[in-house]
Amino acid sequence: MIQVQNVKKKFEKDIVLADVSLKIEKGSIYGLLGSNGAGKTTLLKTIAGIIKQNNGAVEIERKPVFENIVLKERLIFIPDALFFFSHYTVNQMASFYENLYPNWNQERFVQMQKLLKLDVTQKIQRFSKGMQRQVAFWLALCAMPDYLILDEPFDGLDPVIRRKIKSWIIQDVAEREMTVLVSSHNLEEVEDICDAVGILHRGELLVEKDLDDLKADIHKVQIAFKNDVDDSLFEGLDILYQEKRGSVFVCIVRGEYQQVESHINKYEPVVFDMLPLTLEEIFIYEMEGVGYAIENILL
Numbered sequence: 001m002i003q004v005q006n007v008k009k010k011f012e013k014d015i016v017l018a019d020v021s022l023k024i025e026k027g028s029i030y031g032l033l034g035s036n037g038a039g040k041t042t043l044l045k046t047i048a049g050i051i052k053q054n055n056g057a058v059e060i061e062r063k064p065v066f067e068n069i070v071l072k073e074r075l076i077f078i079p080d081a082l083f084f085f086s087h088y089t090v091n092q093m094a095s096f097y098e099n100l101y102p103n104w105n106q107e108r109f110v111q112m113q114k115l116l117k118l119d120v121t122q123k124i125q126r127f128s129k130g131m132q133r134q135v136a137f138w139l140a141l142c143a144m145p146d147y148l149i150l151d152e153p154f155d156g157l158d159p160v161i162r163r164k165i166k167s168w169i170i171q172d173v174a175e176r177e178m179t180v181l182v183s184s185h186n187l188e189e190v191e192d193i194c195d196a197v198g199i200l201h202r203g204e205l206l207v208e209k210d211l212d213d214l215k216a217d218i219h220k221v222q223i224a225f226k227n228d229v230d231d232s233l234f235e236g237l238d239i240l241y242q243e244k245r246g247s248v249f250v251c252i253v254r255g256e257y258q259q260v261e262s263h264i265n266k267y268e269p270v271v272f273d274m275l276p277l278t279l280e281e282i283f284i285y286e287m288e289g290v291g292y293a294i295e296n297i298l299l
């Protein structure tokens with residue numbers, strides 16, 4: 001488990017992380033979203049133990065991460081700007097990783113090469129940007145980390161490789177309870193893999209949600225009635241948003257599916273649809289609730 005408690009980080013006088021607390025359960029994938037300059041990379045580097053917070057605590061398995069060599073053998077951070085030693089081939093870089101990470105899996109390295117089809121004798125810096133990113137994931141996943149921290153990880157990967165890498169990550173989470181923290185500007189980019197999402201804005205975590213709960217608990221409802229309905233219909237629902245399009249009411253309702261359904265059915269609607277919301281729509285309504293327009297925060 002990763003636990004961040006009341007973390008503050010300043011660069012000179014600039015407060016980049018104001019007072020951030022979050023918890024990432026073992027074997028889960030957490031998406032950290034936010035606009036440019038929100039503080040995502042700073043938070044990721046703090047959690048990876050690369051930089052030290054000014055205040056608060058960053059712990060993995062209840063131990064401080066900063067300068068913790070034992071923990072770092074089980075943690076990999078893939079930054080947005082990749083780093084490889086110049087002139088190193090994939091094989092040489094793999095040997096470097098093998099020395100650094102005790103759980104290095106050579107068998108997996110060979111298997112993944114068959115799928116990625118990259119030349120292990122090629123100098124990494126001669127590869128394209130997307131191919132270098134493939135190498136970063138390849139090496140990271142062969143180090144068998146218990147904690148994988150990814151900063152804008154999918155930029156520059158083609159859709160086929162992106163899907164393949166996401167499925168490898170999900171497999172490691174499912175099979176050996178790897179814990180993943182991934183940052184992105186883009187909700188759609190991470191919504192298919194994350195269990196929970198937090199939105200960071202100007203150094204503060206605005207909302208943090210478990211996605212299954214969130215999706216199960218919020219619905220778009222379209223209803224129409226033959227005659228006028230009395231106000232008790234809406235009073236009995238937790239409505240986040242409501243508009244009338246002709247004779248059809250369109251509402252965003254929070255609540256358990258069956259409860260909402262049975263409440264509305266009592267009023268004998270002639271049209272009644274309950275539709276799931278996209279994650280982006282859910283966040284738009286949630287963020288409006290706390291006074292922010294999500295369009296200004298995410299892509």
Ligand SMILES: Nc1ncnc2c1ncn2[C@@H]1O[C@H](COP(=O)(O)OP(=O)(O)OP(=O)(O)O)[C@@H](O)[C@H]1O
Pocket residue numbers: 011016034035036037038039040041042043185
């Ligand atoms: N080493 C540093 N020295 C001084 N200021 C820094 C340093 N690193 C980051 N900052 C500042 O901290 C703020 C947050 O930067 P950070 O890279 O964490 O944001 P981000 O959310 O990852 O942004 P982006 O999505 O654009 O990558 C920015 O204002 C940045 O200028």
